[in-house]
């Protein structure tokens with residue numbers, strides 16, 4: 001079938017790069033309307049896996065439900081991808097480890113559809129108890145079967161729940177409302193919440209299997225939950241028991257379920273999800289879907305108008321935020337950071353990244369040092385010292401440090417992994433010393449070298465959203481780290497500025513700003529005779545464009561110049 005393409009918006013931004021978002025599944029328009037003004041949103045339903053791989057390279061965002069398999073191949077082909085959004089809960093159709101290693105943020109909507117899923121579970125519970133599917137089918141075929149379709153009541157019956165998470169807990173409350181006794185197994189559940197909901201929490205699935213009249217599983221599909229209920233488990237259940245699955249195909253072993261139904265080990269099942277969707281006719285899943293004692297639905301748990309609106313708005317809000325450089329509220333592969341925390345830390349994210357770039361270009365060139373294999377210390381002073389979630393700052397430092405020598409796209413998702421790969425060790429210190437408060441928020445970056453080249457220091461602060469570097473190694477300065485800059489280490493003698501101005505002027509290079517930073521007090525006193533004690537300075541020049549080696553050589557040859565470094569920030 002040819003893919004159906006609907007371009008919700010195709011206009012481009014002035015100046016070109018307008019992020020593109022691909023949507024290969026039906027997503028409620030409520031969220032998409034938020035994206036249209038900012039991005040090119042292409043809804044292309046019915047793409048095959050190969051078509052998805054062919055199309056993904058030009059997209060920055062991908063929004064899916066459960067049908068699209070976001071495999072390693074798709075993620076590797078998605079060279080521009082920044083975010084994969086799952087408009088729902090389960091991310092088992094997304095290769096999250098690959099996304100993480102590529103720095104792609106995976107977001108979901110953890111609670112937008114849980115009420116829908118819980119209600120669908122209850123719908124299947126009652127449908128299996130009262131043979132609703134068969135009765136409806138028979139009547140539509142012209143039948144009028146009453147005695148064959150006698151059901152059972154659910155009130156006063158025992159419901160076993162495996163996985164007392166968001167969906168499981170909602171099912172528990174609804175079942176209590178139906179007058180059921182509820183028992184649950186979940187090693188990570190909150191016992192107080194269970195008690196308050198009137199649920200008996202037990203530690204072992206084996207304990208509840210012989211006593212339940214209905215069993216429902218609400219765990220994600222993990223290695224530990226695959227085939228949670230197999231032949232042995234079905235055999236230990238009451239012959240009158242019914243099982244429900246609105247979680248994921250595979251938590252009940254499908255072949256064992258067919259056997260349990262055929263052999264009469266249990267009485268029936270209500271199944272919404274299958275190991276392969278749609279189930280293949282000759283597979284166990286297909287047999288389940290067709291079985292007369294099964295009420296089957298085609299993965300409809302989240303398919304309500306309300307749930308689809310919720311999940312669409314939830315994930316589109318996050319996609320918007322991420323593609324504008326912000327952070328999501330429910331990333332599957334990134335730490336959670338609250339919006340107000342992020343607003344506070346945001347200017348420092350830029351500052352710390354610049355400090356990392358400055359380090360890797362300035363110190364590595366002047367001292368012949370290394371970035372990889374080094375130990376760095378980030379020290380937060382003033383108000384920043386009180387921040388508990390400094391993960392964005394950590395990530396920004398890794399990004400700044402590796403930007404000059406690596407193609408890696410570093411972000412909050414993969415920063416720890418990339419730092420580890422490069423042998424960069426970063427410790428963070430929250431300094432509460434009163435002496436630190438010359439600025440409200442100050443960050444110090446220290447690099448400790450094992451090779452004897454000493455300790456390097458960069459200090460900076462942000463004020464009114466402007467960034468400043470206030471110390472570079474032994475020099476006190478105040479400059480804005482941006483654009484192309486030349487750092488010229490020289491003897492502090494008259495005539496230096498004129499000489500440098502002449503060299504740059506003769507090559508037609510404009511100086512945006514210039515500053516002479518002097519040695520800090522401690523260094524003035526301790527300076528060795530060879531460098532004329534207290535007589536060193538660091539000239540910092542902001543220039544309007546990158547310069548070539550000839551200009552740099554000209555500067556190096558100028559009288560009294562010790563060292564010249566070109567830095568791009």
Ligand SMILES: NC(=O)C1=CN([C@@H]2O[C@H](COP(=O)(O)OP(=O)(O)OC[C@H]3O[C@@H](n4cnc5c(N)ncnc54)[C@H](O)[C@@H]3O)[C@@H](O)[C@H]2O)C=CC1
Nearest residue numbers: 090117163164165166167186188218219220246247301302
């Ligand atoms: N059919 C559908 O359309 C929908 C299906 N779902 C699926 O429902 C499932 C549950 O979703 P939520 O409740 O939102 O997840 P959740 O993460 O809130 O809850 C899962 C619970 O399972 C528990 N658990 C994990 N391993 C366990 C084990 N071995 N034994 C017992 N408990 C275990 C966890 O402690 C957690 O409390 C997911 O697989 C999700 O994809 C969710 C929405 C719609």
Ligand SMILES: O=C(O)C(=O)COP(=O)(O)O
Nearest residue numbers: 065066067088089090302
């Ligand atoms: O949210 C989930 O986990 C679901 O299974 C819902 O899947 P869907 O978005 O309806 O394809």
